[in-house]
Amino acid sequence: xxxxxxxxxxxxxxxxxxxxxxxxxxxxxxxxxxxxxxxxxxxxxxxxxxxxxxxxxxxxxxxxxxxxxxxxxxxxxxxxxxxxxxxxxxxxxxxxxxxxxxxxxxxxxxxxxxxxxxxxxxxxxxxxxxxxxxxxxxxxxxxxxxxxxxxxxxxxxxxxxxxxxxxxxxxxxxxxxxxxxxxxxxxxxxxxxxxxxxxxxx
Numbered sequence: 001x002x003x004x005x006x007x008x009x010x011x012x013x014x015x016x017x018x019x020x021x022x023x024x025x026x027x028x029x030x031x032x033x034x035x036x037x038x039x040x041x042x043x044x045x046x047x048x049x050x051x052x053x054x055x056x057x058x059x060x061x062x063x064x065x066x067x068x069x070x071x072x073x074x075x076x077x078x079x080x081x082x083x084x085x086x087x088x089x090x091x092x093x094x095x096x097x098x099x100x101x102x103x104x105x106x107x108x109x110x111x112x113x114x115x116x117x118x119x120x121x122x123x124x125x126x127x128x129x130x131x132x133x134x135x136x137x138x139x140x141x142x143x144x145x146x147x148x149x150x151x152x153x154x155x156x157x158x159x160x161x162x163x164x165x166x167x168x169x170x171x172x173x174x175x176x177x178x179x180x181x182x183x184x185x186x187x188x189x190x191x192x193x194x195x196x197x198x199x200x201x202x
Contacts, residue, residue: 001016001031002014002015002028002194003016004017004035006042007092008187009042009043009044009085010042010044010046010047010180010187011039011044011045011046011090012151013032013035014049014050015028015032015047015049015050015055016049017050018049018050018052018192019049019055020056020059021051021055021056022049022050022054022055023056023057023058023059023100024055024068024098024101024130025059026062026072028067029067029072029073029076030175032072032076033066033072033075033076034085035174036076036079036080037079039083039085040083040084041079042085042195043085043086043183043186043187044048044085044086044087044088044183044186044187045080045083045087046086046089046090046109046179047080047089047090047103047106048089048090048091048092048175048176049091049092049093051092051093052092052094052114053092053094053096054092054094054095054099054103054111055095055096055099055101055102056094056096056097057097057098057099058097058098059098059109059176067104068098068124073098073129074130074131075153076102076105077104077105077131077132077135078105078130080102080105081105081135084195085194085195085198086107086108086194087105087106087107087108088107088108088110088182089102089103089106089108090110091103091109091115091166091178092109092112092115092117092172093114094116095111095115095116095117096117096118096119096120097118097119097121097135098119098121098128098129098132100117100119100132101128101129101132102133104131104132104135104136104158105131105135105140105202107181107198108132108167108181108182109165109166109167110166110167110169110175110178110179111157111161111166111170112169112171112172112175113158113169113171114157114189115156115160115166116151116156116157117154117155117156117157117160117166118154119132119148119149120152121148121149122150123152124151133145133149134159136148136149139163139164139165140163140164140165144163146179157169175202182199
């Protein structure tokens with residue numbers, strides 16, 4: 001359900017569970033974390049999904065059984081954030097709940113026009129993973145972060161773009177070509193220069 005394709009220095013990671021809205025099980029989260037932790041040689045990493053939803057967040061049955069409180073969410077987002085390569089989330093659809101941590105840990109986020117963004121953690125009775133509100137607030141500010149996390153607002157791709165939560169809106173058929181185009185210069189650059197620029201932008 002997690003697919004990895006490596007081609008040169010480009011790692012493409014795909015969440016492939018469309019029949020369950022790409023909801024994440026503990027096993028899937030562990031696989032994603034292991035990929036992020038082993039991607040030190042990657043020059044660029046693209047994270048995407050299949051179907052019309054990027055990810056609905058935690059698998060509901062596993063969330064009720066304790067997955068919502070698992071440290072694996074923070075392990076995954078920290079591993080992604082700490083990678084010294086360019087990370088791009090190509091959001092093929094709606095992004096919900098704890099899955100937002102993956103996208104927030106990336107450097108660039110692009111999305112299709114139909115994507116919606118929401119994080120109903122408070123309504124469900126859980127706290128978000130510690131780094132998620134901080135990364136969200138760094139992108140869109142504390143008030144808008146509270147609007148999503150505490151106000152329970154579901155926002156459209158256009159609003160997400162206006163806020164600065166995503167960096168570009170792309171038609172579905174152009175999503176992966178656009179993602180590959182955005183990482184192309186990094187892949188062509190000298191690795192030490194690309195990493196140096198990445199570190200300077202942190």
